[in-house]
Amino acid sequence: MINTEYVPGAPAWIDLGTSDEAKAAEFYSGVLGWEYRPLDTPGTGVFTCGGRTVAGQVASQSGSWTVHFAGTGPEVRLTDPQGGEFGVWQGPAGLEVVSAPGSLTWLELHSPAPSASAAFYRSLFSWEIEIVEGAPGQFLRPAGTGQGRLFGSIVADAQAFWLPYFEVTDVDQAAASAPVLLAPHDLDGVGRIAVLVDPFGARFGVMRSVTS
Numbered sequence: 001m002i003n004t005e006y007v008p009g010a011p012a013w014i015d016l017g018t019s020d021e022a023k024a025a026e027f028y029s030g031v032l033g034w035e036y037r038p039l040d041t042p043g044t045g046v047f048t049c050g051g052r053t054v055a056g057q058v059a060s061q062s063g064s065w066t067v068h069f070a071g072t073g074p075e076v077r078l079t080d081p082q083g084g085e086f087g088v089w090q091g092p093a094g095l096e097v098v099s100a101p102g103s104l105t106w107l108e109l110h111s112p113a114p115s116a117s118a119a120f121y122r123s124l125f126s127w128e129i130e131i132v133e134g135a136p137g138q139f140l141r142p143a144g145t146g147q148g149r150l151f152g153s154i155v156a157d158a159q160a161f162w163l164p165y166f167e168v169t170d171v172d173q174a175a176a177s178a179p180v181l182l183a184p185h186d187l188d189g190v191g192r193i194a195v196l197v198d199p200f201g202a203r204f205g206v207m208r209s210v211t212s
Helices: 021-032 114-125 171-175
Strands: 011-018 035-038 045-049 052-059 064-070 076-079 085-089 104-111 128-130 138-141 152-156 161-167 180-187 191-197 203-209
Touching (some): 021 052, 114 152, 171 203
Antiparallel strands (some): 035 045, 104 161
16 A cells, blocks of 8 residues: 555656636545645645545646656656646655545556556656556556556556545545545545546545455
């Protein structure tokens, strides 16, 4: 699972692009129990849960979540060859808590060409790609790390985008507070999940992990 040891290539930050920070703050407070703290730059801020930073927010005309991976170069936002948007993070620290209720716990890269996407990110971040028998998709972990560091997967889809999952204590309750794209259901060995969408079109998942 995701943790706060931000080795190169590990998920280190995530931010929401939205055109209405007040409405977004209200929505995510209701669904995930977050609090919002505006920053000096208009339209930007941080979401916290239990006083610890779990996500950022930036001004954008279109709603979307962008995941940033720890790197050694400048902090930039990029688009992969299939059209999936992501960022490179160089800060000394990223998210203050992960894989706990109210925080980022898993990532899915949806791609129309999963093998090509795997090759691209492996060349960029040196990720290790793992196939789990009986499980769909290709699983991802930072280079040089062990089995416990799987942080996401690549799955086939018509569109390319990163889908973040946030840990919750009650998936059904979270799903009752937002429009649902994929209804709550159980996955063997994973937990209970659902996929939701916020008022601006940003897709995200919620998960009650079997390990939480």
